[in-house]
Amino acid sequence: MAKNKNVNHKGPYGYQKLKEREGRACIRFKCALTNTILDVLRQRPGWVEVKEEGDWDFYWCDIRWLQENFDHTYMDEHVRISHFRNHYELTRKNYIVKNLKRFRKQLERDSGKLEAMKCDFFPKTFEMPSEYHLFVEEFRKNPGITWIMKPGCKWMIQQFRLYLTAKQGAEAVEVLFAEMDNIFIRSLQSVQKVVISDKHCFELYGYDILIDQDLKPWLLEVNASPSLTASSPEDYELKTHLLEDTLNIVDMEGRLTGKEKRVGGFDLIWNDGPVSRADGNLDTPMNGFVANTHLGYNNDRKKQLKQLFKSIQTQQKV
Numbered sequence: 001m002a003k004n005k006n007v008n009h010k011g012p013y014g015y016q017k018l019k020e021r022e023g024r025a026c027i028r029f030k031c032a033l034t035n036t037i038l039d040v041l042r043q044r045p046g047w048v049e050v051k052e053e054g055d056w057d058f059y060w061c062d063i064r065w066l067q068e069n070f071d072h073t074y075m076d077e078h079v080r081i082s083h084f085r086n087h088y089e090l091t092r093k094n095y096i097v098k099n100l101k102r103f104r105k106q107l108e109r110d111s112g113k114l115e116a117m118k119c120d121f122f123p124k125t126f127e128m129p130s131e132y133h134l135f136v137e138e139f140r141k142n143p144g145i146t147w148i149m150k151p152g153c154k155w156m157i158q159q160f161r162l163y164l165t166a167k168q169g170a171e172a173v174e175v176l177f178a179e180m181d182n183i184f185i186r187s188l189q190s191v192q193k194v195v196i197s198d199k200h201c202f203e204l205y206g207y208d209i210l211i212d213q214d215l216k217p218w219l220l221e222v223n224a225s226p227s228l229t230a231s232s233p234e235d236y237e238l239k240t241h242l243l244e245d246t247l248n249i250v251d252m253e254g255r256l257t258g259k260e261k262r263v264g265g266f267d268l269i270w271n272d273g274p275v276s277r278a279d280g281n282l283d284t285p286m287n288g289f290v291a292n293t294h295l296g297y298n299n300d301r302k303k304q305l306k307q308l309f310k311s312i313q314t315q316q317k318v
Contacts, residue, residue: 024078027252028055032062035229036236040243046253058252063087063225075200080250083224084201089191091205091224094127096187103190119190121183122219154235161296168215176215177295183209183219185270204246241265241301248305255312263308264301267293 027047031038037060041047050056059065060082070085089095100122108116126135139145155163164173184207206226210218228243230236245264249256261268261275268275275292 029058030056031060036239085196087224089194097125099190
Protein backbone atom coordinates (compact mmCIF):
# COMPACT_ATOMS: atom_id res chain seq x y z
CA MET A 1 0.00 0.00 0.00
CA ALA A 2 0.99 3.64 -0.19
CA LYS A 3 0.04 6.36 2.24
CA ASN A 4 1.32 9.66 3.55
CA LYS A 5 3.67 9.75 6.52
CA ASN A 6 5.32 12.61 8.38
CA VAL A 7 8.78 11.11 8.01
CA ASN A 8 10.62 10.31 4.84
CA HIS A 9 11.11 6.68 3.91
CA LYS A 10 13.98 5.56 1.73
CA GLY A 11 13.50 2.07 0.31
CA PRO A 12 16.41 -0.14 -0.77
CA TYR A 13 17.54 0.06 -4.37
CA GLY A 14 18.48 -2.76 -6.73
CA TYR A 15 16.79 -5.82 -8.16
CA GLN A 16 13.34 -6.77 -7.00
CA LYS A 17 13.03 -9.59 -4.53
CA LEU A 18 11.15 -12.71 -5.45
CA LYS A 19 8.28 -11.95 -3.07
CA GLU A 20 7.62 -8.68 -4.92
CA ARG A 21 6.88 -10.54 -8.12
CA GLU A 22 4.28 -12.84 -6.65
CA GLY A 23 0.95 -12.54 -8.43
CA ARG A 24 -1.72 -10.24 -7.01
CA ALA A 25 -5.43 -10.94 -7.37
CA CYS A 26 -6.44 -7.29 -6.88
CA ILE A 27 -4.52 -4.15 -7.88
CA ARG A 28 -5.78 -0.89 -6.33
CA PHE A 29 -5.08 2.08 -8.57
CA LYS A 30 -5.41 5.84 -8.63
CA CYS A 31 -5.23 8.04 -11.72
CA ALA A 32 -4.75 11.80 -11.90
CA LEU A 33 -5.85 11.97 -15.54
CA THR A 34 -9.28 11.53 -17.12
CA ASN A 35 -8.33 10.50 -20.65
CA THR A 36 -7.26 7.27 -22.34
CA ILE A 37 -5.15 5.99 -19.45
CA LEU A 38 -8.17 6.03 -17.10
CA ASP A 39 -10.14 3.93 -19.59
CA VAL A 40 -7.28 1.43 -19.86
CA LEU A 41 -6.89 1.15 -16.09
CA ARG A 42 -10.62 0.67 -15.50
CA GLN A 43 -10.81 -2.07 -18.14
CA ARG A 44 -7.82 -4.03 -16.82
CA PRO A 45 -8.92 -7.33 -15.20
CA GLY A 46 -8.44 -7.40 -11.43
CA TRP A 47 -7.74 -3.66 -11.12
CA VAL A 48 -9.96 -1.60 -8.79
CA GLU A 49 -10.11 2.20 -8.75
CA VAL A 50 -9.47 3.93 -5.41
CA LYS A 51 -11.12 7.24 -4.63
CA GLU A 52 -9.88 10.11 -2.48
CA GLU A 53 -7.41 9.05 0.25
CA GLY A 54 -7.69 5.26 0.03
CA ASP A 55 -4.57 3.06 -0.02
CA TRP A 56 -3.28 2.23 -3.50
CA ASP A 57 -0.80 -0.06 -5.23
CA PHE A 58 -0.42 1.84 -8.52
CA TYR A 59 -0.73 5.57 -9.18
CA TRP A 60 -0.63 7.25 -12.58
CA CYS A 61 0.21 10.58 -11.02
CA ASP A 62 0.84 14.03 -12.42
CA ILE A 63 4.05 16.01 -12.04
CA ARG A 64 2.66 18.33 -9.38
CA TRP A 65 1.72 15.42 -7.09
CA LEU A 66 5.20 13.99 -7.52
CA GLN A 67 6.86 17.26 -6.53
CA GLU A 68 4.64 17.84 -3.50
CA ASN A 69 4.21 14.32 -2.10
CA PHE A 70 6.89 11.83 -3.16
CA ASP A 71 9.32 12.51 -0.31
CA HIS A 72 6.51 12.29 2.26
CA THR A 73 4.83 9.11 1.02
CA TYR A 74 5.60 5.66 2.36
CA MET A 75 5.52 2.97 -0.33
CA ASP A 76 5.53 -0.80 0.08
CA GLU A 77 7.91 -2.84 -2.04
CA HIS A 78 5.39 -3.60 -4.79
CA VAL A 79 4.01 -0.06 -5.24
CA ARG A 80 4.59 1.75 -8.57
CA ILE A 81 4.09 5.35 -9.74
CA SER A 82 4.37 6.79 -13.23
CA HIS A 83 7.31 9.23 -12.89
CA PHE A 84 10.88 9.42 -11.67
CA ARG A 85 11.56 12.17 -9.16
CA ASN A 86 13.97 14.12 -11.37
CA HIS A 87 12.55 13.15 -14.75
CA TYR A 88 13.33 16.70 -15.88
CA GLU A 89 16.96 15.69 -16.49
CA LEU A 90 15.67 14.16 -19.73
CA THR A 91 12.46 16.10 -20.36
CA ARG A 92 13.49 19.74 -19.96
CA LYS A 93 15.15 21.00 -23.13
CA ASN A 94 17.99 22.83 -21.38
CA TYR A 95 18.77 19.83 -19.16
CA ILE A 96 18.74 17.21 -21.93
CA VAL A 97 21.06 19.35 -24.06
CA LYS A 98 23.42 19.79 -21.11
CA ASN A 99 23.38 16.04 -20.39
CA LEU A 100 23.85 15.06 -24.04
CA LYS A 101 26.79 17.44 -24.45
CA ARG A 102 28.43 16.04 -21.33
CA PHE A 103 27.76 12.47 -22.45
CA ARG A 104 29.20 13.16 -25.91
CA LYS A 105 32.40 14.54 -24.38
CA GLN A 106 32.63 11.50 -22.12
CA LEU A 107 32.20 9.15 -25.10
CA GLU A 108 34.92 11.01 -27.01
CA ARG A 109 37.33 10.67 -24.06
CA ASP A 110 36.52 7.02 -23.41
CA SER A 111 35.87 5.63 -26.90
CA GLY A 112 37.01 8.18 -29.46
CA LYS A 113 35.38 10.62 -31.89
CA LEU A 114 33.69 7.94 -33.99
CA GLU A 115 31.67 6.71 -31.01
CA ALA A 116 30.92 10.29 -29.92
CA MET A 117 29.45 11.01 -33.36
CA LYS A 118 26.59 8.66 -32.49
CA CYS A 119 25.29 11.52 -30.33
CA ASP A 120 25.13 13.88 -33.30
CA PHE A 121 21.32 13.92 -33.34
CA PHE A 122 20.33 17.10 -31.51
CA PRO A 123 20.38 20.54 -33.16
CA LYS A 124 22.12 23.61 -31.79
CA THR A 125 20.12 24.81 -28.82
CA PHE A 126 20.22 28.05 -26.85
CA GLU A 127 18.73 28.75 -23.43
CA MET A 128 16.97 32.09 -23.16
CA PRO A 129 17.67 34.70 -21.97
CA SER A 130 21.12 33.67 -20.72
CA GLU A 131 22.35 32.63 -24.19
CA TYR A 132 20.49 35.22 -26.22
CA HIS A 133 23.68 36.81 -27.58
CA LEU A 134 24.88 33.40 -28.79
CA PHE A 135 21.54 32.81 -30.47
CA VAL A 136 21.69 36.18 -32.25
CA GLU A 137 25.20 35.43 -33.48
CA GLU A 138 24.10 32.04 -34.84
CA PHE A 139 20.99 33.56 -36.40
CA ARG A 140 23.10 36.10 -38.30
CA LYS A 141 25.38 33.34 -39.58
CA ASN A 142 22.38 31.41 -40.94
CA PRO A 143 19.66 33.85 -42.05
CA GLY A 144 17.68 31.17 -43.90
CA ILE A 145 16.22 29.78 -40.70
CA THR A 146 13.69 26.90 -40.73
CA TRP A 147 10.68 27.03 -38.42
CA ILE A 148 9.10 23.83 -37.12
CA MET A 149 5.36 23.24 -37.12
CA LYS A 150 3.49 20.35 -35.55
CA PRO A 151 1.55 18.29 -38.22
CA GLY A 152 -2.19 18.57 -38.71
CA CYS A 153 -2.54 14.77 -38.85
CA LYS A 154 -1.08 11.65 -37.21
CA TRP A 155 0.20 8.48 -38.85
CA MET A 156 0.74 5.05 -37.38
CA ILE A 157 4.49 4.46 -37.47
CA GLN A 158 3.92 1.37 -39.64
CA GLN A 159 2.20 3.54 -42.25
CA PHE A 160 4.99 6.08 -42.02
CA ARG A 161 7.66 3.43 -42.58
CA LEU A 162 5.81 2.01 -45.59
CA TYR A 163 5.49 5.50 -47.09
CA LEU A 164 9.19 6.27 -46.63
CA THR A 165 10.19 2.87 -48.01
CA ALA A 166 8.14 3.49 -51.16
CA LYS A 167 9.70 6.96 -51.61
CA GLN A 168 13.29 6.39 -50.43
CA GLY A 169 13.95 2.64 -50.58
CA ALA A 170 14.24 -0.04 -47.89
CA GLU A 171 17.97 0.35 -47.22
CA ALA A 172 17.81 4.09 -46.47
CA VAL A 173 14.77 3.64 -44.25
CA GLU A 174 16.48 0.80 -42.36
CA VAL A 175 19.35 3.16 -41.56
CA LEU A 176 16.90 5.88 -40.48
CA PHE A 177 15.06 3.65 -38.01
CA ALA A 178 18.35 2.29 -36.64
CA GLU A 179 19.43 5.89 -36.01
CA MET A 180 16.13 6.55 -34.22
CA ASP A 181 16.81 3.56 -31.95
CA ASN A 182 20.24 5.08 -31.33
CA ILE A 183 18.59 8.33 -30.21
CA PHE A 184 16.49 6.46 -27.64
CA ILE A 185 19.51 4.63 -26.26
CA ARG A 186 22.02 7.50 -26.19
CA SER A 187 19.59 10.04 -24.72
CA LEU A 188 18.73 7.68 -21.86
CA GLN A 189 22.40 6.86 -21.29
CA SER A 190 23.13 10.58 -21.01
CA VAL A 191 20.93 10.82 -17.89
CA GLN A 192 21.53 7.33 -16.50
CA LYS A 193 23.84 8.60 -13.75
CA VAL A 194 21.76 11.64 -12.78
CA VAL A 195 18.16 10.38 -12.78
CA ILE A 196 17.28 8.97 -9.37
CA SER A 197 16.51 5.31 -10.06
CA ASP A 198 13.84 4.45 -7.51
CA LYS A 199 12.34 0.98 -7.96
CA HIS A 200 8.86 2.35 -7.21
CA CYS A 201 9.03 4.54 -10.32
CA PHE A 202 8.61 4.01 -14.04
CA GLU A 203 8.24 6.45 -16.91
CA LEU A 204 6.48 6.60 -20.26
CA TYR A 205 8.49 9.09 -22.34
CA GLY A 206 7.29 10.74 -25.53
CA TYR A 207 10.03 11.54 -28.09
CA ASP A 208 9.67 14.38 -30.60
CA ILE A 209 11.97 13.60 -33.54
CA LEU A 210 12.31 15.66 -36.71
CA ILE A 211 13.41 13.88 -39.91
CA ASP A 212 15.13 16.14 -42.43
CA GLN A 213 15.29 15.86 -46.23
CA ASP A 214 18.35 13.60 -45.98
CA LEU A 215 16.48 11.16 -43.71
CA LYS A 216 18.55 12.19 -40.70
CA PRO A 217 16.59 12.16 -37.42
CA TRP A 218 16.99 15.08 -34.99
CA LEU A 219 15.87 14.97 -31.36
CA LEU A 220 13.73 18.01 -30.55
CA GLU A 221 12.52 17.15 -27.05
CA VAL A 222 11.42 14.37 -24.71
CA ASN A 223 8.11 14.64 -22.88
CA ALA A 224 7.53 13.25 -19.38
CA SER A 225 3.78 13.59 -19.83
CA PRO A 226 3.03 12.85 -23.50
CA SER A 227 -0.52 13.63 -24.54
CA LEU A 228 -2.84 10.71 -23.81
CA THR A 229 -5.96 12.45 -25.07
CA ALA A 230 -7.15 10.83 -28.30
CA SER A 231 -8.02 13.04 -31.28
CA SER A 232 -9.59 10.28 -33.43
CA PRO A 233 -10.71 6.64 -33.18
CA GLU A 234 -7.37 5.58 -34.69
CA ASP A 235 -5.48 7.70 -32.17
CA TYR A 236 -7.53 6.21 -29.32
CA GLU A 237 -6.69 2.68 -30.47
CA LEU A 238 -3.00 3.54 -30.76
CA LYS A 239 -2.80 5.05 -27.27
CA THR A 240 -4.92 2.31 -25.71
CA HIS A 241 -2.52 -0.36 -27.01
CA LEU A 242 0.47 1.71 -25.89
CA LEU A 243 -0.87 2.04 -22.35
CA GLU A 244 -1.96 -1.60 -22.10
CA ASP A 245 1.55 -2.71 -23.04
CA THR A 246 3.08 -0.21 -20.61
CA LEU A 247 1.06 -1.77 -17.79
CA ASN A 248 2.07 -5.24 -18.99
CA ILE A 249 5.73 -4.24 -18.60
CA VAL A 250 5.20 -2.63 -15.18
CA ASP A 251 3.67 -6.03 -14.35
CA MET A 252 1.79 -5.35 -11.13
CA GLU A 253 0.28 -8.81 -11.54
CA GLY A 254 3.70 -10.46 -11.29
CA ARG A 255 3.34 -12.53 -14.47
CA LEU A 256 6.64 -11.80 -16.25
CA THR A 257 9.95 -13.58 -15.66
CA GLY A 258 12.18 -10.56 -16.34
CA LYS A 259 13.85 -12.31 -19.28
CA GLU A 260 11.38 -11.18 -21.97
CA LYS A 261 12.80 -9.47 -25.06
CA ARG A 262 9.43 -8.34 -26.34
CA VAL A 263 6.13 -7.47 -24.67
CA GLY A 264 3.32 -6.46 -27.02
CA GLY A 265 4.52 -3.44 -28.98
CA PHE A 266 7.65 -2.91 -26.86
CA ASP A 267 11.11 -4.29 -27.66
CA LEU A 268 14.05 -4.64 -25.28
CA ILE A 269 16.84 -3.01 -27.28
CA TRP A 270 19.42 -2.39 -24.54
CA ASN A 271 20.38 -4.40 -21.45
CA ASP A 272 23.87 -3.28 -20.43
CA GLY A 273 24.59 -3.61 -24.14
CA PRO A 274 22.66 -4.01 -27.41
CA VAL A 275 20.15 -6.86 -27.43
CA SER A 276 20.07 -9.22 -30.42
CA ARG A 277 17.04 -10.95 -31.85
CA ALA A 278 16.79 -14.73 -31.84
CA ASP A 279 14.88 -14.69 -35.14
CA GLY A 280 16.48 -12.32 -37.62
CA ASN A 281 13.79 -12.52 -40.30
CA LEU A 282 12.73 -8.89 -40.51
CA ASP A 283 15.83 -6.87 -39.79
CA THR A 284 18.88 -6.36 -41.95
CA PRO A 285 21.98 -7.81 -40.21
CA MET A 286 24.75 -5.27 -39.63
CA ASN A 287 28.17 -6.89 -39.16
CA GLY A 288 26.44 -10.14 -38.29
CA PHE A 289 24.35 -8.57 -35.51
CA VAL A 290 20.55 -8.27 -35.72
CA ALA A 291 19.06 -5.73 -33.33
CA ASN A 292 15.99 -6.69 -31.31
CA THR A 293 13.75 -4.00 -32.78
CA HIS A 294 10.43 -4.05 -34.62
CA LEU A 295 10.07 -0.26 -34.86
CA GLY A 296 7.79 0.54 -37.79
CA TYR A 297 7.13 -3.07 -38.75
CA ASN A 298 3.68 -4.64 -38.82
CA ASN A 299 3.27 -6.13 -35.37
CA ASP A 300 0.46 -8.44 -34.27
CA ARG A 301 0.78 -7.44 -30.62
CA LYS A 302 -2.30 -9.41 -29.51
CA LYS A 303 -0.84 -12.61 -30.96
CA GLN A 304 2.53 -11.86 -29.40
CA LEU A 305 0.99 -11.25 -25.95
CA LYS A 306 -1.11 -14.40 -26.18
CA GLN A 307 1.97 -16.49 -27.01
CA LEU A 308 4.03 -14.76 -24.31
CA PHE A 309 1.61 -15.35 -21.44
CA LYS A 310 0.82 -18.88 -22.62
CA SER A 311 4.54 -19.67 -22.58
CA ILE A 312 4.93 -18.17 -19.09
CA GLN A 313 1.98 -20.20 -17.76
CA THR A 314 3.49 -23.38 -19.22
CA GLN A 315 6.83 -22.65 -17.54
CA GLN A 316 5.15 -21.97 -14.21
CA LYS A 317 3.29 -25.32 -14.40
CA VAL A 318 6.53 -27.14 -15.12
